[in-house]
Amino acid sequence: METISAIRGFKDILPAEAGQWLFVEEQARRVFHAFGFRDIRIPILEKTELFARGIGESTDIVEKEMYTFTDRGDESLTLRPEATASILRAYIEHALYATDPVARLYTIGPMFRRERPQKGRYRQFYQIDAEILGLDDPRVDAELILMLTHFLKAVGLTNPHVEINSLGCPVCRPGFRSAVVAHLQGREEELCGDCRRRIDTNPLRVFDCKIESCRAAVEHAPRLADFLCDACRVHFGTVQESLGLFCVPFSINDRMVRGLDYYTRTTFEVTTDVLGAQNAVVGGGRYDGLVQQLGGPDIPGIGFAIGFERLVSLMPRVAEDFRRTPALFIAALGAEAQKIAFELANRLRLNNVEVEMDYAGKSLKSQMKRADKLGCRYALIIGDREIAEKSGVFRDLRNSTQTPVGLDLASITGKMEALQRGVEDLV
Ligand code: ATP
Ligand code: MG
Numbered sequence: 001m002e003t004i005s006a007i008r009g010f011k012d013i014l015p016a017e018a019g020q021w022l023f024v025e026e027q028a029r030r031v032f033h034a035f036g037f038r039d040i041r042i043p044i045l046e047k048t049e050l051f052a053r054g055i056g057e058s059t060d061i062v063e064k065e066m067y068t069f070t071d072r073g074d075e076s077l078t079l080r081p082e083a084t085a086s087i088l089r090a091y092i093e094h095a096l097y098a099t100d101p102v103a104r105l106y107t108i109g110p111m112f113r114r115e116r117p118q119k120g121r122y123r124q125f126y127q128i129d130a131e132i133l134g135l136d137d138p139r140v141d142a143e144l145i146l147m148l149t150h151f152l153k154a155v156g157l158t159n160p161h162v163e164i165n166s167l168g169c170p171v172c173r174p175g176f177r178s179a180v181v182a183h184l185q186g187r188e189e190e191l192c193g194d195c196r197r198r199i200d201t202n203p204l205r206v207f208d209c210k211i212e213s214c215r216a217a218v219e220h221a222p223r224l225a226d227f228l229c230d231a232c233r234v235h236f237g238t239v240q241e242s243l244g245l246f247c248v249p250f251s252i253n254d255r256m257v258r259g260l261d262y263y264t265r266t267t268f269e270v271t272t273d274v275l276g277a278q279n280a281v282v283g284g285g286r287y288d289g290l291v292q293q294l295g296g297p298d299i300p301g302i303g304f305a306i307g308f309e310r311l312v313s314l315m316p317r318v319a320e321d322f323r324r325t326p327a328l329f330i331a332a333l334g335a336e337a338q339k340i341a342f343e344l345a346n347r348l349r350l351n352n353v354e355v356e357m358d359y360a361g362k363s364l365k366s367q368m369k370r371a372d373k374l375g376c377r378y379a380l381i382i383g384d385r386e387i388a389e390k391s392g393v394f395r396d397l398r399n400s401t402q403t404p405v406g407l408d409l410a411s412i413t414g415k416m417e418a419l420q421r422g423v424e425d426l427v
Contacts, residue, residue, distance in 0.1 A: 009115070009123025019322030020312055025108055027154040028128050028306075035147045037104040037130060042086040044110065048076040054085030054294055056261025058201040065113040067123075079112035083129035084262075084287070084303055085294070091133060092296035102134040108308075126308035136288060136300035138235045141266040142242030144302055148282060149248050152270065156316045160281070163253040164243075164268045166236040167204075168228050170289065173264075176227035177203060183221045190217040204257045218255070225254050232265055239266050262287040266302065272314055281310045325375030327416060330357040331367040333383040340407060341382055347409055353416070371397065378416060380405065 006012060013021055029039075048068050055062050067079040080086055087105055090096075096103050108128045115121055130147070132140055145162060152160050168176060184191065184199045184206060191199075195206045195214045207218055228236065243250055250268075258267045267285030284304025291299040328348065332341035338361065345355045356374055358367045364381070371379050381393040386407070394405035394415050405415045 007123070009117035011122060011124070016323065017312075017319045019324050020315070020317070020319045021308070023322050024128075024155050024308065024312065024315075028106070028108065028151055031147060031151040031154055032104075032106050032130060035104065035143070037106045040087060040090060040105040040107050041109075042080075042083065042090050042107060044080055044112075045077050046080055046086055046089065048078040050085050050089055050294070051078055051081060054088065054262070054290065055082065056202070058198070059205075059261055061113060065115055067112045067114055081113045082111055082305060083107050083109070083127060084131060084290075084305070087129070087131050087303075088133075088291055088294050088296070088301070092291065092294055097134060097297060097299055100134075102132070104130070104132050106130040120307075120310050120313065122309060128306040128308060128311075129303065131301060131303035133291065133301040134299055135302075136286075138238035138266070139242045141239045141286060141302055142245075142248075144284070144304065145239075145243060145250070145268055146246050146248055148270070148284075148304055148306075152282075152311075155311065157272075157311075157314055158316075160270045160272060162248065162250040162268060162270055163256055164239065164250050164266060165252060165254050165256045166224070166228060166232055166239075166265050167257065167263050167267050167285070168224060168232050169264050172227050172229035172232055176222065176224050179222040179227070180204060180206075184217070187217045190214070202261070207255050207257045223254050235265055258283060258285055262290045262293070264288045268304070270306075274314055280307070281314060282306045323375060324354070325377070326354040326356040327377055328353060328355045328412070329367070329371035329374065329376040329379045330355060331364060331371065331379055331381045332358060333364055333381075335361075336384070336387055337382040340387065341380075344380075344407065344409070344412070348412065351409065351413065353413060378419070380412060382407065 048066070051066060052062055057063070061081045066081055068076060071077050087107065091103060091105070106129060109126065110124050111127050112124050114123055117123060130144070132144060145164070149160065149162060167173065180203045181199060184203055188196055188199065190213050191206065192209065192211045192214055195209050195211075198205045206214060207221070209215065256267060256269060258269070263285040265286045265288065269280045269284075270282035271279045272281060273279070282304055284302070286300070286302040288300040291297065291301060330341040330345050332338040338359070341357050345357045348355045356371070356376065358370065368379065376397060379395045379397055381395065386392045390407060391404045392407050393402050394412070395402040396419060403415075405411050
């Protein structure tokens with residue numbers, strides 16, 4: 001029969017890669033918990049309106065990347081393209097602000113965007129997403145970036161480039177926006193079709209366009225730094241000072257506007273040279289008006305999203321380094337030995353020892369070959385003679401030494417522990 005393959009741009013994370021993914025998740029949880037974050041799990045499907053309102057009608061995501069369909073009940077639904085809108089929806093819906101004025105929330109899970117699949121760009125991809133709600137203190141912006149860089153170090157990224165910028169606020173951004181519009185109107189013929197449209201809909205997005213002529217057209221465009229109001233200037237100054245306190249290296253990129261409409265004040269990206277055109281591994285920023293825009297109270301917020309696949313591709317340690325290997329392989333020769341092996345293997349598993357065995361009655365040679373392939377550290381060999389003597393052969397597969405061991409749980413686990421401590425043979 002014909003086989004069925006996965007959808008283009010959707011990929012499986014196989015057990016061989018999963019060890020690395022688990023490691024990244026464990027590090028994220030450990031670091032985020034220390035910074036007061038708590039796990040939140042939100043649905044993968046939401047009403048389309050949430051993203052239209054929460055991300056912005058004139059963004060790439062909403063304009064052309066969403067997986068939207070009409071449900072049987074004639075409702076328009078969308079597979080989440082990012083997590084912030086959903087987290088804020090849940091925050092407002094459950095009035096989390098009523099129990100505590102500050103919420104630090106994170107989630108790890110798949111996002112969906114219908115983009116052209118290529119290296120580092122999928123249609124289903126994972127993000128690690130963190131949001132702080134209820135604080136507009138600039139030190140919190142620095143704290144979030146500190147946590148981010150600490151996490152990146154924990155997974156082995158030694159030299160991430162953190163770029164920061166301030167996008168201003170509703171007081172100062174309109175002035176900047178008008179100046180940019182005036183600049184772009186003068187150079188309209190150099191812009192791509194998308195950017196020409198953006199002059200009216202979303203002029204700042206032209207800074208984000210990857211097309212060469214558009215980049216050139218904005219090279220001498222007005223700079224946001226010259227338009228920031230006093231409050232935004234002080235805010236941005238404190239962010240930088242606070243980052244300095246922890247020696248977090250960063251650079252200011254005043255052309256970074258980020259793709260989403262909702263950002264205010266501090267925005268940031270983490271990039272590396274390795275990723276090329278898809279060079280951002282993390283994107284984030286402050287969104288002080290978003291909770292209100294989604295129908296909630298006037299509560300400020302800031303967050304980031306890490307691209308999981310891009311992060312994994314940057315780690316110096318590769319999937320193989322995180323491979324899970326059974327601690328022990330039980331090789332049984334003959335029906336009677338298999339009976340003992342079966343019982344021992346599962347009793348050991350019930351005691352959290354990772355054990356593998358052979359169920360097919362293969363030769364000793366082929367069983368040892370499999371133990372080796374699985375990467376087992378130890379093997380326990382049981383044959384007729386061992387049964388008669390009530391003691392198996394315990395082999396250290398790394399240095400091929402072997403000693404007898406009693407065929408009971410305590411003897412086997414005792415042996416493994418002794419060997420792991422480096423005490424060769426105590427018996
Ligand atoms: P890009 O400019 O690369 O399209 P973006 O601005 O759309 O990124 P964000 O919405 O800020 O990305 O998402 C945060 C992170 O999620 C990105 O920095 C990236 O690492 C990751 N990401 C975004 N889109 C994809 C995708 N299609 N496949 C894999 N990872 C992605
Ligand atoms: Mg994108």
